[in-house]
Amino acid sequence: MYSRTIVDETFQLKAQGLTDREIAARCGVSIYAVRHWRYGRRRNPETEARRADRTMYCPKCSDGKLNHEAYAYLLGAYLGDGHITLGRRDVYVLWIHYDNKYPQLISYCTAAMEAVFPIKSFKAKRPGSVAIKGASKHWPCIFPQHGPGHKHSRSIVLEPWQQEIADEQSEALIRGFIHSDGCRAINRIPKRRPDGGATHYEYPRYHFTNTSTDIIEIFTRALDRLGIAWKIHVNKRELPLRNAQIVSISRKDAVAKMERIVGPKY
Structure with missing residues (x-):
């Protein structure tokens, strides 16, 4: 040596x-x-x-400090469209999935992941999508919702310290949810003109869909905290999310708040 x-x-x-x-x-x-x-x-x-410093950065195993805004965003992204797997040598890998057509959101999530833990994230490309991945033994420490099976098949409840961050950083949490597994759509309503012709009325709306009622509750609690009106209905037709709950945000003032919080997806 x-x-x-x-x-x-x-x-x-x-x-x-x-x-x-x-x-x-x-x-x-x-x-x-x-x-x-x-x-x-x-x-x-x-x-x-x-x-x-592999243990020192963990707030559970040591006295590491979390970046609350980055963590709230990553929590929303993980609950929306992420999962954790166990790799070699007992190292866990956090996966967050994004559509390839949103490179800015991919960069945003990458920055958030590396701000939460001092790791180097990497990307795994899939047809039409990309998985942002980060390896650490401590992901289950800050995401205790990790467990076997799909998230909708088990209880998803935030621990008190997580809920404090979610309440403090509700905007970042909502942004993580929508960026990973939500959408902004244009709703069109048919309308007749006085001369008898046909036209339509358009307005933007936000949707968040999930099959876990617990995750829906976490999302809507953040909306309530910011005074954003929402409605919920159940998807009865489309697969593979049949019977999933859809949170719809369509009131003009509520959409304006979402536009400011979420920003454009690109």
């Missing part, structure tokens, strides 16, 4: 512009060792610091 002094010297020489081969020759080490250190796989000081 090489000393810390030699490892540090290789980084100093790299900063001076030397090649990996020149650094290896000058320090008397193999080029493979230099490349390991350079790419963060062995004794890179920054990597060692991150490894030592």
